[in-house]
Amino acid sequence: MLETLRRFRSFLAPYRGRLAVGAFCTLGSSALTLLQPWPLKVIVDNVLRGKPIHVPFVSVTGWSRAELLDGAIVAFVALVLLGALFDYAGTYLMDSSGVRMVADVREALFAHLQRHSLRFHATQRTGDLISRVMSDIGRIQDMLIQSFSVLIPNVALLVGMMTVMFLIDWSFTLIALAVGPPLFLLIFVYKRRIKGASRRARQLEGRLAAHTGEVLGAVRVVQAFTREDFEEERFSRQSSSTLGANLEATRLQARFSPLVDIIAGLGTAIVLFVGTHRVLSGQLSLGLLLVFLSYLGSLYKPMRQLSKLTYVSAKGVASAERVSEILDAEPDVQDLPGAVAAPRLRGHVRLENVEYAYAPGRPVLHEIELDVEPGQVVAVVGPSGAGKSTFVSLLPRFFDPQRGRVLLDGRDVRTIRLRSLRSQIAIVPQEPLLFDGSIFDNIAYGRAEAREQDVLEAARLALVDDFVRALPDGYDTMLGERGASLSGGERQRISIARAIVRDAPVLVLDEPTSNLDPVSERLLVDALARLLEGRTAFVIAHRMSTVARADQVLVFDGGRIVERGKHDELMQIPGGVYRSFLDLQLGGAAATPISSRRRWRAGR
Ligand SMILES: Nc1ncnc2c1ncn2[C@@H]1O[C@H](COP(=O)(O)OP(=O)(O)OP(=O)(O)O)[C@@H](O)[C@H]1O
Ligand SMILES: [Mg+2]
Structure with missing residues (x-):
């Protein structure tokens, strides 16, 4: 857990002051708790048994027993009230810092997620990411609050009580603390097991959230194909494995607390036995035995509380790992060191020998060479899956090519700050x-x-x-x-x-008119023509009306540019890919989108 705190150190920094004051108050409250059994000792030893009394800092010699009793009661009440006040201030200051800090982490996580590349998002399930932003953050919050309001005061209490006990009677204390080592061993073992179980549970919950999101997002398809039962069954299968992991953690926790109680009970029995013998033999006063017993009772309480904390913190640590996974991952599309903001671009686009692969070793773009003058309109055509959308994604750096360079106005796009680069490109996604x-x-x-x-x-x-x-x-x-x-x-x-x-000076339109009827399309193409004036534009299109006006047509097939030139030039190539593509449109139903590779091939 300390590791987690260290990991989130930078988030703690703004709350250092509050935390310090809070910790001080908490320690104060612990010190007051430590003093609480002492009035009892005075009542038993000095009031009831009439022993001579010595109290540091206060002169009470000559007080009657009744006066001593009043004094002890007043002191006790004062300790309780003051302790409560410190407890309130400490808990509030520390817990509120925890809550605020966690809100900061959540915001940072969201900001970071947004900036991760599309390649990252393609490998992640949205629902799982949402569950990291929501529930995992919540668990970290539980952990922090618990550790502030349970860990600090209880550790302070433990240390304080042990010190006082040692000062009173060290050999007796050693006996009383004999249960310590087995207790810590128990905590250690269980903490690891609980952490493992809750890590599994969180993973499965993330998957479940992702699955739910996907099914609800595609509910139209589910209903159209009447797959509700199938989805229900899938959901309940995943849900029950999540349940299994959660039950495992709960079972471990349920077994753990009673075990702690048993060990603590054994400790108390030993102290009662040995302590009573010592009082009988006059080595220890009854009042001190009572102080001891009351410390021991409250010694086991913090131990138990700390053991509860084990559960919460084990869950929190597992969640913190999931959050750190995202925060620590470097976005793979980043500014080069020394990248600068570009002035408004003219829109000269060059690609040099570009190769891009989504998966290593399986390039979907090969040897793309391209030179587009500012203001030109480039039509990009080709069968489905040819790499058109991937190609235009390289301009705003949704992906960086593994080989070759993309240049805008003669500069490598990686030397332009991402924000500035993207602000100069307008995109109509597919x-x-x-x-x-x-x-x-x-x-x-x-x-x-x-x-x-x-x-x-x-x-x-x-x-x-x-x-x-x-x-x-x-x-x-x-x-x-x-x-x-x-x-x-x-x-x-x-x-x-x-x-x-x-x-923007550069426009990317990925099939902007694919969902329009021919009349609207014609109107829109006219409107776009005005818009494209003075801008460099890449228009992915399957339809003649858009393609014929372009200054340059790029024909993609299998990740390569197989033909390029003006519409008229390309039409001259007998048996050319482009020509067969348009022939098919003109010969068949005009302006039919070519949507499958097979159909296109058939036209050749
Ligand atoms: N995120 C991705 N991860 C892995 N492979 C991908 C990814 N996106 C696309 N591909 C693959 O890359 C190839 C090119 O895809 P792309 O989307 O660029 O085709 P396209 O020419 O735009 O097709 P369409 O006309 O159908 O839109 C395809 O084989 C596709 O399966
Ligand atoms: Mg596409």
Whole structure:
């Protein structure tokens, strides 16, 4: 657990002051608890048995027994009240620091997650990440609060009591503490086992959360294929293995506390036996035996509390590992040292001998060479899976190529700060991804400082205006999760408007019109043509209407550029890939998207 604290040291730093004051109060409260049995000793030894009394700092010689009793009671009440006050201040200061610190960790975790590359996110399940941000953080919080309010005071109490006991009678103390070693052995063994079990449980819970998220996200498919029973069964299978791991941890914990009680009880029996003998033989006063017994009772209490803490901290440590896994992972797309913010780019794009592989040894892009002048419109065509989306992902550095370089205005993109690079590229992704917010906000998302008129203008250009006018709430219409309340084509148009608002010198449109009817498509292509003026644009398209206007057409197949040139030039190549692609469209139903490789091949 100390390791965990060290790991999160930087998060603790801002609360050092509060924590120090809190720790001081807690220690004060422990010291007062330590003093609490002493008035009892005075009552037993001096009031009841009439022994002469000696109290440090206070002169009580000559007090009657009744006065001594009053004094002892007053002292006792004062100790209790003061102790409570310190306890309150200490607990509040330390626990609130813990809660705040954990909130900071949660924010840092979220910030870090967002900045991880798409490659990282492709290998993680969203639900699992969510469970790290939510429940794992919660467990770390439990652990911190417990360790502040249980560990510190109880360790202080333990140390204090043992010291006082040693001062009173060291040999007796040794006997009383004989149970210590077996107790610690027990704690050690159980802590490891509980930690193992809860680590497993957390992993499985993360998987369960991921699974739930995926099924609910695709509930339309589940219902369409009537796979509810199948999903229920899958869920309950995963849920029961999670349950198993959690039960294991609970079982260990349940067994652990009684074991501690047994050991503590044995200790008390020994002390009672030996202590009574000593009182009988006059080696020890009855009052001191009572002090001893009361310490021992409260000595075992902190031990038990600490053993409870074992459980919470074992769970917390397992969770902290899961959080650290994310915090410690370096994002694989990073600024090179010395990267600078670029001024507004002109949009000259060059790729030199670029190779990219998602999985090592299996490149999906080979030897990509490319030179695009500022302001050119490049159409990218090719069968499904040819690598088109991957290719355009290299420009904003969603991925870095394993070989070769990507240059913007003559600079390696890695020497431009990521923020600055991405601020100059507007993207319409293949899947229009929208947020649960108003239509207006979804468009304005493209640029933080966008003005209202920019947003409305973009909406008009992207033909969003057409369908928004029919909505009762207009641009304030709320979209629901992922824009669920709109049709595919409507989502796509909002996604285009969002890119327009960005006003970037480089535009990437990944099949911007795939969900539109031919009429809307024609209108949008006209609108886009105006937009593309003066900007470098990459348009992935399957349709003739977009491709024919491009300054350059790149034909991808199997991760390579197999043909390139203007539309007219490519049409001249007899039996060429491009030509057969368009022939198929013109010969068959015009403007049919080529969606499968097999179909395309058949056209050759
Ligand atoms: N995250 C990923 N991890 C591993 N492989 C991937 C990943 N994304 C894409 N691929 C693979 O890379 C290849 C190129 O994919 P890409 O998405 O670039 O194709 P595309 O040309 O855009 O196809 P489409 O026209 O269907 O959109 C495909 O074989 C695909 O299976
Ligand atoms: Mg694609």
